[in-house]
Structure formats: C-alpha cells, structure tokens
Amino acid sequence: MDGHEAAKQRAANPNLSFLRVVAIKLNERNRLNQHTSASEIAEICLEENVEIPGLGAENQTVEQGPQQIGKIMGGLFKDAAEVVFDEFRVVRQQEQGRSEAGNPLTLNRYTFSLVNPVTSTTSPPSPPSLNPAGPS
Numbered sequence: 003m004d005g006h007e008a009a010k011q012r013a014a015n016p017n018l019s020f021l022r023v024v025a026i027k028l029n030e031r032n033r034l035n036q037h038t039s040a041s042e043i044a045e046i047c048l049e050e051n052v053e054i055p056g057l058g059a060e061n062q063t064v065e066q067g068p069q070q071i072g073k074i075m076g077g078l079f080k081d082a083a084e085v086v087f088d089e090f091r092v093v094r095q096q097e098q099g100r101s102e103a104g105n106p107l108t109l110n111r112y113t114f115s116l117v118n119p120v121t122s123t124t125s126p127p128s129p130p131s132l133n134p135a136g137p138s
Contacts, residue, residue, distance in 0.1 A: 040068040
C-alpha cells in the first residue's frame with residue numbers, strides 16, 4: 003500500500019512527479035549523491051526531453067528553466083532541509099553568495115540519493131566456528 007500512497011501524493015502534487023522523474027534521470031546517469039544545481043537540473047531536463055512544469059514549450063530553455071526549477075524546489079522544500087518520496091531523498095544545502103553585481107543571494111544545491119541503497123559486500127561473512135568446545 004506504500005506505493006499506492008506515494009502515487010496519490012504525486013497525483014496531488016505534479017511538482018513531486020517532476021522531482022521523481024529528475025531523480026530517476028540522475029540515477030540513470032550515476033549522478034546520485036552529488037551536488038546538483040537548478041541549472042544542471044534544467045540542462046538534464048532539456049537533454050532528456052523532460053518537461054519543466056509551469057513553462058510553455060517555447061520557454062523550456064536553459065535561461066528560463068533554472069528559475070522555474072528554483073520555484074518548484076522552493077515550494078516542495080518550504081522550510082525543510084530534505085524531501086523524501088518513493089525510493090528517493092533530496093537534501094537541499096543553502097549557501098550565501100553574491101551575484102555578479104555584488105548583491106547577496108542564496109545558492110541552493112540539491113543532493114539526490116536512494117532512501118535504502120543496496121550495499122554490496124566485498125567478501126562474504128565468515129562462517130561460524132565449528133569448534134564448540136573452544137581451544138584445546
């Protein structure tokens with residue numbers, strides 16, 4: 003039923019569906035667990051033909067995309083530092099910076115990761131000792 007509940011959440015919030023598609027594309031590109039900016043997300047969307055919600059076809063550009071993605075992310079995160087959905091987690095890191103004109107601005111970086119990543123071990127666990135009497 004967890005999958006059903008997640009699908010209901012995405013249906014109620016198209017921006018969450020968009021974020022899931024972005025997470026899947028980043029996973030396919032082996033870009034999980036790396037800082038990603040709104041500009042990089044916009045570039046991936048353009049390369050992968052992923053429509054950025056809220057932009058008309060003529061505005062699906064590297065100039066308009068990052069600003070719209072910033073609005074989408076702001077709405078999804080609000081005051082939270084992370085958003086968890088389906089098998090993904092997205093963490094937002096904010097840094098204070100300056101624009102080219104010297105004005106203060108907040109820079110957002112997003113790190114997409116799997117909620118329960120499957121870890122592989124390099125060697126199998128040691129078998130239990132077969133000598134119950136201990137050392138002789």
